Amino acid sequence: MSEIRQSSPRRGTNLPRMGDFNLTVILDAIRRTSGGLSRVELAQIVGLSPQTISNISRRLLDQNLIVEAGKEGSGPGKPRTILRLNPKGMYAVGVHLDPAVTTFVVMDLVGSVVQHARIDTPGGNDPSAVIATIAAQVARVVEESGVDQDRIAGLGVAAPGPIDLDNGTVVDPPLLPGWDRVELRNALSEATGYSVLVDKDVTSAAVAETWAGGPSGAGSFVFMYMGTGIGCGIVLNDEVIRGTSGNAGEIGHIMVDPDGPPCDCGLRGCVKSSCIPQVLVAEAEAAGILNGTRPGNSGAEVQQSFARLCELADSGDERAMAIIDKSATLVARAISVVTNTLDVERVVFGGPFWSGMADRFLAKVPPLLEANSAARLIHPIEVVGTGVGEDVGAIGAASLVLEHTLAPRAQRLLLEN
């Protein structure tokens, strides 16, 4: 429905916008503090007067977005009333459209998944059939979740890039034949009746981290999405960076290995050609570590083989270890490029392939990153794995809606139209 990105020239702001913005600021403060906050604490944190906090709290209570949850009295005086997010206050539906599987979640306000479904992405090259299937499945998960329709803020879709954010279209993604400039947003909006937001899978994952990832989703970070490909989502000062057309985070052609295999871009040792799971699996098969029974082109097969490779590495197979560790080194080089370009304070790993490699990467990557950091004398770079889990894509898709509705984006203040 509404646009995600802003259009120049910059537009002014007015009173109602300000009120709404302050509301989201307070909600954000509550959201980011595990255990909730009292009104006095809020006043101190967001800098508004106690009255204003009181007024806005009432609005939030009326909207059922927060609840009063007990009291906390340390010394004398009236104990503070703790305000907490009301998980049942708002829900969003998220769809991760992956070439192999499509995942559906219904997520509540605190980022918990209340309903979950997964189907094989229908093959063929008829997007409209896929869209119909998605719409039907969305209706089903909502039905099964038992959530009141009125409480569902909208539907978010995470799609593989490239996308066109302005039109909500998917533009010719490599692994979805026939999907050239499909108007995903409009079609789904019409088919489901929800307001729909489409974004790139890696961006969605980053949004998932800001919304459901706890403290590691605050401030400035890069979300490294380890999927069929490797991409990143970028968050600077708590705001998601999407780029002109929503395609930020394309790092597949960062060169990381001068002695690497040739890439379709004409160079050698790009991320895409030297450290994505498919390549590692192929390497392992070529070296006889894995018995390559099939071509292994399908997503599911690669995922299985890669899981086996990771198991081998964890159980001490030196050759498997070498493959994973080398990929960690190469990925770290790519990340260095991004962190040095953007000077972020944190790198968050995640995605469907992450869990298997987590231990080795978390041991290997931080020192490499630190050594290559241009700002290492000023601040360290934290490296963590996401707490969001394997469904980051779908959870991120749902988070897109909540973020768009409830996050204190500066954008919200600006007039539209």
Place this chain on the structure above:
Amino acid sequence: MSEIRQSSPRRGTNLPRMGDFNLTVILDAIRRTSGGLSRVELAQIVGLSPQTISNISRRLLDQNLIVEAGKEGSGPGKPRTILRLNPKGMYAVGVHLDPAVTTFVVMDLVGSVVQHARIDTPGGNDPSAVIATIAAQVARVVEESGVDQDRIAGLGVAAPGPIDLDNGTVVDPPLLPGWDRVELRNALSEATGYSVLVDKDVTSAAVAETWAGGPSGAGSFVFMYMGTGIGCGIVLNDEVIRGTSGNAGEIGHIMVDPDGPPCDCGLRGCVKSSCIPQVLVAEAEAAGILNGTRPGNSGAEVQQSFARLCELADSGDERAMAIIDKSATLVARAISVVTNTLDVERVVFGGPFWSGMADRFLAKVPPLLEANSAARLIHPIEVVGTGVGEDVGAIGAASLVLEHTLAPRAQRLLLEN
């Protein structure tokens, strides 16, 4: 003085902030339209009501930031009163602290330089002596410019990185021995009495483009600063990206040539080791194209030699052409990494070494960038040379002050403290 970057958690906003912000929005709209704007046009552009525009216009007129400049009547009705920036309404002083030369400018509101000076950066490793020299020279250029002290909004300093934005310090830059964590901001503030902003040279250059660069300084772009080193300044949606500590834009270790020379980072063919002017000059000397009389380590010598190399290339020397063209190819690869990561719409070249290579780069880089662009099906990437000229650093430094005071940054809306 005041901070440039924001600190989480996000704080609320209030009425006065809103008013100030809208004022900057209107000023920004006027600034970006050559020929000025009438009130009605402004109302349409920024989305505020004509009344509000009128009120704010009066404030701006009272502050002498804008002037009424003639009328424009097309048909019947009262002709529109054109509002234009008043160049003499505000000034800023900019200092570009480069290891070789230090440049000073006094700049007016429209980005014109009204006074200019250049001195050799004092050698030795006593920063305090350098700071004293700078302070004295600042006083002199202001004196010579004849500008009223009250109209000077502040002093901006562009320094080589790494820097620590929070403290306004320069942290151990490679070419300034003895400058480890020098409190440049505080020292200069005390010595000159102005409010001082310190930022990285490449960031300053990007800010110069937004402020004094005309249409190429709008929207989202990357400013490629071709100096002793190569770095970039990043602007997304009209807001400068500085990173956690102000060190964004470090691209020196992006690998661009798998067969390139070894780099101090342990890899091969980094930007820093394969396409900065010093390397190209050395290559040319080794090949006998330039007669390498001296080691050529000093900045001035490299600049001269490089200028000669560019002249040779322009006059048809095939070997010189090859060197420049190859460096264009390599630089284009690095830019591709950045543009794909950030999905920007424009690349702006500039910096002290730019003019010599401009023609060849502008012919060579765009098609390479286009070919490697992940979003090439959605939008093109514009490539232009800056209109700001050789003093981007100093002009950018001055622009830092104007940007901080007058640009409609979302930051401005947020409460502090």
Place this chain on the structure above:
DNA sequence: TTAGGGGTAACCGTGTCTGAAATCCGCCAG
């Protein structure tokens, strides 16, 4: 019971935006 802190209500003031109405200005028809 008292002291002290949390939270709400009520009021006024300030500053901003919005909407309606009045004013201003130059062209143009008569």
Place this chain on the structure above:
DNA sequence: CTGGCGGATTTCAGACACGGTTACCCCTAA
């Protein structure tokens, strides 16, 4: 030469959100 016209701009209330103050109630520990 003059009055009407239409668009630009300003004036004049409202509406609204926050800031500050005061009063008041609530609650708990001492």
